[in-house]
Amino acid sequence: MAGGSLTLPRIGALRVRPSWQERFAETSDVLKSDKHQQTVVRVLDLEIGGRDFITMAGPCSVETEHQLLSTAHHVRQHGAQILRGGAFKPRSSPYAFQGHGLAGLKMLAQARAETGLAVVTEVMSEDDVPLVAEYADILQIGSRSMENYTLLEAAAQSGRPILLKRGMMATVGDLLKSAQIVLDNGNPNVILCERGVRTFDATLRNTFDVAAIVLLKHISHLPVIADPSHACGYRELVPGLARVGVVAGADGLIVEVHPTPEKAWSDGEQSLDFAEFDKMMASLNPYIALREEAIAAQTLETVG
Structure with a gap:
């Protein structure tokens, strides 16, 4: 070119993709x-995010004393360490x-x-945080509340560990931003939860984003819990998705269990009965053993 030179772009030149730290720069602390x-x-006496695989199990809603206590005793005897149950329920229908x-x-x-089970239950309003924190060992922030920053701040300041569920239409980046809010308010004890997201496919209740579990375990130091119950909405699919969650690297599961799911006051169609829960827990053992082997190998590699 007259009076100068022309530099052409290299065809097939290597493009360096942004690092995860650059991509999620707004949430560097997580x-x-x-x-x-x-x-x-x-x-x-539990450690979530450590060597042990943690199972949270129980009914969607706390209905009666008999229903809750019978479920708690059963899941305890068959491997659960934390009892889940809703005292406050965010229902889509005002009549539910x-x-x-x-x-x-x-x-x-x-x-x-x-x-002796620890208790996790949802808190829906910042005004209820002190009350729920008085009774619960872990405060659950539900999918509908994930971006309620006032609630996140109040829950963080309670000092209780936070189980933060991914919003139904939230990206991984959105989830990490909400986790960052909790950390910014002085609470490092955040547990992330993948519970499925809404997509164009309406076959199941939600679409289980197993890739999000793999990604979160790769980029974040926070524990990750899988929720196969909400991820699909059908009890017969829960055990299979639970196994997928273990293989993806989750630190634990949260599943819905009810003595008689067909009579449940909420989410009965995705709740396991006692026999189904027992069978699922037994089916997880080989996968949990492989997880433990992988953690041990990774520890040796780090020490070496």
């Missing part, structure tokens, strides 16, 4: 670093059961006293 590879959240509130929290506390 990302792995050389100094911080894994957060372990301690609840009673909304939960017992304080009475439900008291039943959860009774179940903990009888079984």
Whole structure:
């Protein structure tokens, strides 16, 4: 070219993709670093994010004392370490059961006293945080509340560990931003939860984003829990998705279990009965063993 030179782009030139730290720069505190590879959240005598695989199990809603206590005793005997149950229920229909509130929290506390299970339950309003924190060992932020930053701030300041569920239409980046809010408010004990997202495919209740579990375990030091119950909405598919969650690297599961799912006041179609829960737990053992082997090998590699 007259009076100058023309530099043509190289065909097939190597493009360096942004690092995960660059891609999620707004949430740097939740990302792995050389100094911080894994957060372990301690609840009673449990360590979530450590070597042990943690199962949270129980009914969608706390209905009656008999229903909750029978479920708590059963899941405890068959491998669960944490009891889940909703005292406050965010229902899509205003005519659906909304939960017992304080009475439900008291039943959860009774179940903990009888079984030794830790308790996780949802808090829906910043005004309810002190009350729920008084009875629960872990505060669950549900999918509908993931971007309620006022609630996140109040829950973080309670000092209780936070189980943060991914929003139904939230990206992984959105989930990490909400986790960052909790950390910014002085609470490092955040447990992320993949529970399925809404997509164009309406075959199942949600689409289980197993790739998100793999990604979160790769880039974040926070523990990750899989929720196969909400991920599909059909109890017969829950055990298979639970196994997928273990293989993807999840640190635990949260599943819905009910003595008689066909009579459940909410989400009965995705709740396992006792026999189905037992069978699922037995089927997970080989996969959990492989997970433990992988963690041990990774530990040796790090030490070496």
